[in-house]
Amino acid sequence: MQNSPSKILGLLACLPLAVVISTAYAQSDVTQPGDPVIASSSNSPGSEGVANAIDNTQAKYLNRDSANDANPSGFVVTPSVGITRVTGMTITSANDAPERDPKTVILEGSNDTQVGGWNDPTNTWVLIAGVTNIPLFTARFQTQAFFFQNFKPYRHYRWTVLATQSDLTGTHNSCCMQVAEVELLGSTLPPDVTQPGDPVIASSSNSPGSEGVANAIDNTQAKYLNRDSANDANPSGFVVTPSIGSSLVTGMTITSANDAPERDPKTVILEGSNDADIGGWNNPTNTWTFIAGATNIPLFTARFQTQTFLFDNFTPYKHYRWTVLATQSDLTGTHNSCCMQVAEVELLGTAAPQDVT
Template sequence: MNFDTVGIDGLPSGFVVTPGVGKTVLSGLAMQSANDAPDRDPKWVRLEGSNDEAPNWLEGNWTVIYENENVPAWSTEFPTGDRFQTQTFEFGDQNPYLHYRWTVLEVQGEGANSMQIAEVEFLGQSVPVDVTQPGDSLIASSGNSPGSEAAPNALDNQPTKYLNFDTVGIDGLPSGFVVTPAVGETNVVGLTMQSANDAPERDPLSIRLEGSNDTEPSWESGNWEVIYENEEITPWSTLFPTGDRFQTQEFYFFDNAKSYLHYRWTVLQVQGEAANSMQIAEVELLAFSTSADCDLADFLIKPVETPVLLGESAEFFTKVNGPWPLQWHKNGEPIPGAIQASYKTDPITAENAGDEYSVEIVGCEMSEPVKAVIFQPNSQPVSIGINFVGGGANGAPTSVEAADVGGVSLQAYWNNLPPDGAGVASGLQDNLLNSRNEDSGVTVEWISGNTWGAGTGTSNTDAKLLNGLIEGGDSEGTPSTITFTNVPDGTYSMLVYSVARPLEFPSVDFEQVESSQKIFMTEENADAYNSEPGYRQVTSIDSENRGTGNYVRFDDIIPAEGTVTLNFWDLGDGAANSTVNALQLIEGFSQELEITSIDIDPGSRNITITWASRETGRYIIERSTDLLNWDELDDSYPANGDSTTFIDAGVFGDLSKVFYRVTEE
């Protein structure tokens, strides 16, 4: 009840609501009368939608979805006088919105002293989802693209870009691609397009989407039927006048009732008459998610246990191979409204840290339960982490937040280089923050030829750390360098993270100067990382026998007059540039010990650990169930020659997994 809307001269009343399920598509509205006083029932209602970040009752960009100036009187529709009766109004599928404003402008009775309603329901469904996935069968319109900016980038779910030189100005050839979604036949009712990193004149102006059910249609042949065509796409520079790129426009065509196996997306003209090419960061083909085909539905990425600082929220992610409906669960119970591909928890405390989270492909498969694990910064050695934010393309610049926890040696409080704005090829930053959130007094200077983005995305801390980059030098004689100064005396390890741009496979040589160590790597690129996220170490010291991965490690580094330096370079042919994306300088690490065997006695549940040891060494032995929190089993266990054995007696039978860590004192 609201006393603002009185008779025919009152003020509007109503509410703004943000559905917890996220963006939705409405097709109807239901209103239930209250218990008495039919003169207070709504007569004139308006329903509006907004995709602003935080609109309110008085402010925001609101679009009218439905308006009815003459709602039938409940007393007419239900003449027996029954109350708590519902009227439903259908208006067909509308564009998706995040927020809704329901307004009553007039009530039924001229003498009414207020507006009242028992219940308002918005009828619809969650926003359509993308039917394509990285790796779907794809045919480019031509090969007239740079090596790292080919057609698959348009469907990789990352801010990389597809560029094609065929579509120039107003007289060029069409460009685009044919895609066959692996999920099979789909009914596409929407399309999104995300602008690339620069050059708005290259954005699409005229596009066409077609479908085919031929066995093997191609770009140039097949029976293609037009699903949607738009000859006057609003310039991105008009919709986003501040110049921001990687912005998305959405287009819906809910009247398409036909399903197809294959789709052809074509750009017929770009925005600028003088543009030298067409480019796009991402294209999504959208279909409503109704029910999953359990013979096809599968997880591509499942949620994992996630470290989080005390008092911060954890975010879990999943990815599935089609437009399947999802439902997140906490402690085995569905979470109302949690039906998106990610779920953010309440702030994690000691009281709720034991909660378990899982996600279900509805009606098919449930992921294994995982937890948000409270990360204690002092559980890891003190380290300095630097993140090159990058720039230019592929989603860069990409910064990490102070509370983000990531890296092989887990830490928060990473240093973004530079701290603000886009990345730079060379720079200096003093008084770096360490992993305890303390000023370290250490300075870093980096000198390279260029900065860019790899395209690993921003969905979690590790993806962000690997996205920005600086490029390697052209030869051993002209390397790129990263130099730390004012480093306190001690022994250090260095972890160097290196992921290349899509479709590039550079060879990179790393040299840790003070310890005279070299490691030779073939860099994993963003395509490989995105298909299987995770850290993969390369240890090769033979340039003729390189390993492939995304990080290297140097141990036993002793600063030279407070200086620690990394040099890195590639073959210098320009076709594939080597990179450094992030780096950790870690105090107190010595050469990592190798556990040579772990054996379990099923009867006694005794676990026997054996490792290569130094004859005079003493060792700290720890156990963990999650690789984050470690229990100390012995703080000074003596070596027994060059091979030492320790028995962990009677490990609890309810432990499904257990990890061990051995460290030399």
């Protein structure tokens, strides 16, 4: 049976719409007015403070620290929507004085529990993107957008102007940095495609009775412990078949267990299978395809700490195999002669698109 031309045209007509929707979702502003913000300093006029940077109006944020580009200025924001992955930003010029517009901006991220201040030594910041030589804003309240690759999700963002447009405008900037608005474009993390009770197969039964494989996805801090990874002699992990059906997984979280950091995962691989049935952890009748590897996972610096890993994946799968190839072991100062253990694993993604015909 042939597809009628009208049906094909209909499908083509749908395609751009679908793209637009997904683009809009992926690139929405993760900040909102009222989110906690910390100014680089209080060197602002009373009515032009830092909250104006994300207030969704043309009201401007002005900071005098950047007079003559002597010092950086900007802000820290903690999006109230939670952990996000940011892959772009917009900057909107303020009402006047183009020499004060940003020319060089850096964006950093932090996953610290709390931010102690703009430049608090207890906080760790990681560079996400630098935008240099921003073109002149040719109008007031003009918005420029910048996109970059970033696979790391963060709780907090630090947005810093290192240089203003100043002399490029023909006017030396002896005043300040100013912006009408800044948006951080990105998305919240996709949800966990697994749920407690989903069929799981352990890499082996070499676990204490109360620390079996079901604990890996039970949504509690109860841990899964497998002794096969003592001395990193053998891999250990599990296969899970999400009961929601085929899913597209683009990330995972790993939460450390209650004790013994040397047992935490250091190298993990995730594979997918679309076989009808899984015959076991490593059954020769099954086909597994590599999806992503997380190598040199940073030390978990606390118990029940969650680390998140995001990756590109365009293939939906019915089954997932999560394998720990190495534990943190000696990096912690203690050799791991026991096992691998985790409090929880999440596979982040969405249900696979369904055939609508």
